[in-house]
Amino acid sequence: SSTRSRRMTAVVQAVAQRAGTIDVQRNENFGKLRAGYLFPEIARRRKAHQEKNPDAKIISLGIGDTTEPLPKYIADAMAKAAAGLATREGYSGYGAEQGQGALREAVASTFYGHAGRAADEIFISDGSKCDIARIQMMFGSKPTVAVQDPSYPVYVDTSVMMGMTGDHNGTGFDGIEYMVCNPDNHFFPDLSKAKRTDIIFFCSPNNPTGAAATRAQLTELVNFARKNGSILVYDAAYALYISNPDCPKTIYEIPGADEVAIETCSFSKYAGFTGVRLGWTVVPKALKYANGEPVHADWNRVMTTCFNGASNIVQAGGLACLQPEGLKEMNAMIKFYKENAQILKTTFTEMGFSVYGGDDAPYIWVGFPGKPSWDVFAEILERCNIVTTPGSGFGPAGEGFVRASAFGSRENILEAVRRFKEAYGKRN
Ligand code: PLP
Numbered sequence: 126s127s128t129r130s131r132r133m134t135a136v137v138q139a140v141a142q143r144a145g146t147i148d149v150q151r152n153e154n155f156g157k158l159r160a161g162y163l164f165p166e167i168a169r170r171r172k173a174h175q176e177k178n179p180d181a182k183i184i185s186l187g188i189g190d191t192t193e194p195l196p197k198y199i200a201d202a203m204a205k206a207a208a209g210l211a212t213r214e215g216y217s218g219y220g221a222e223q224g225q226g227a228l229r230e231a232v233a234s235t236f237y238g239h240a241g242r243a244a245d246e247i248f249i250s251d252g253s254k255c256d257i258a259r260i261q262m263m264f265g266s267k268p269t270v271a272v273q274d275p276s277y278p279v280y281v282d283t284s285v286m287m288g289m290t291g292d293h294n295g296t297g298f299d300g301i302e303y304m305v306c307n308p309d310n311h312f313f314p315d316l317s318k319a320k321r322t323d324i325i326f327f328c329s330p331n332n333p334t335g336a337a338a339t340r341a342q343l344t345e346l347v348n349f350a351r352k353n354g355s356i357l358v359y360d361a362a363y364a365l366y367i368s369n370p371d372c373p374k375t376i377y378e379i380p381g382a383d384e385v386a387i388e389t390c391s392f393s394k395y396a397g398f399t400g401v402r403l404g405w406t407v408v409p410k411a412l413k414y415a416n417g418e419p420v421h422a423d424w425n426r427v428m429t430t431c432f433n434g435a436s437n438i439v440q441a442g443g444l445a446c447l448q449p450e451g452l453k454e455m456n457a458m459i460k461f462y463k464e465n466a467q468i469l470k471t472t473f474t475e476m477g478f479s480v481y482g483g484d485d486a487p488y489i490w491v492g493f494p495g496k497p498s499w500d501v502f503a504e505i506l507e508r509c510n511i512v513t514t515p516g517s518g519f520g521p522a523g524e525g526f527v528r529a530s531a532f533g534s535r536e537n538i539l540e541a542v543r544r545f546k547e548a549y550g551k552r553n
Pocket of ligand 1: 190197250251253255277328332360362390391392393397399403404
């Protein structure tokens with residue numbers, strides 16, 4: 126009958142409409158994320174500026190990416206390891222997912238010898254950012270989270286992806302405890318006002334403010350975590366940039382930290398490994414969940430299941446970093462970027478800006494009170510052809526600041542300084 130044929134047509138049409146489309150809902154947590162990760166957005170605006178001004182020689186003090194060539198001793202060690210892979214004796218396949226024993230030993234003795242960490246508490250990885258994501262995966266979606274405000278955006282964004290938060294409310298994400306760090310509290314949060322959370326992300330020296338926490342402050346932080354039964358995820362990616370002797374280079378210098386803290390760190394900013402990729406995470410055996418199970422066992426499970434070990438070539442480079450010659454080269458590289466930081470800091474200070482950071486970190490945090498960060502970013506790009514990072518991209522309390530990174534060739538840093546002086550002169 127015609128009714129039947131009409132029905133058949135409708136079915137055929139419905140199937141045709143469906144063909145090629147997916148019947149899977151998007152992970153709703155991804156819909157909560159804002160405009161995109163901060164740095165791709167900066168790259169987009171940089172590209173647009175370049176297209177509008179094809180002759181502009183843009184200098185980037187934006188993303189904290191290293192610029193200087195790898196130190197020779199370290200690069201040679203990787204070249205040798207790579208060449209060795211072409212020989213029967215030098216070839217190796219899958220390695221231990223936790224990292225090569227010699228490298229775990231070297232990391233433990235170089236960075237944690239004085240702080241009581243053993244080699245089997247060190248897990249070698251392809252970098253700190255990836256470890257932060259895997260840490261989140263280990264915790265699951267239930268824990269509550271606190272971050273310094275402002276802070277490295279990955280803590281918040283991975284928390285959102287995991288479903289640990291509610292929606293963005295215009296200022297920040299519901300469910301995240303933003304611990305404000307500003308000039309008024311010397312960039313250390315008022316913990317008497319901070320809400321208890323399960324997880325506390327804490328980065329020192331901080332990206333973006335460049336502030337390093339003192340021993341007294343970190344003692345307060347560890348005691349706060351102990352009192353609340355919280356786990357501290359301590360990001361020490363810039364620890365070797367610390368000059369101030371009152372600021373510890375690892376959280377494990379603080380008594381009792383081994384029972385509350387995971388620490389993550391990286392060769393990225395120490396040895397120019399941003400592209401090479403090598404980092405590590407420390408999980409002390411004494412750190413236990415509420416039911417007494419060791420976090421170490423779960424982290425080992427994450428690394429063996431979701432990771433297959435850092436590249437053997439790269440681990441040879443990491444091992445070279447920690448030999449006397451490599452350490453010398455690594456420290457020279459850090460010294461170079463720290464000099465850049467001083468050049469930038471001095472310039473901004475002389476121009477009359479409120480300038481923070483730069484002494485214990487490769488970042489300068491410059492205040493533009495009352496001005497939206499993205500406007501300052503746009504103005505500096507327009508007037509100086511220089512890319513900075515808008516402070517608001519690091520959290521609500523970053524509004525009114527921009528971050529300048531000290532990663533750059535000396536030539537570029539000096540040229541940037543010249544352009545800043547030309548555009549902004551002496552303000553006071
Ligand atoms: N943690 C902080 C605070 C960082 O600023 C960065 C990189 O900029 C990372 C971690 C990521 O380091 P990696 O290159 O080892 O992934």
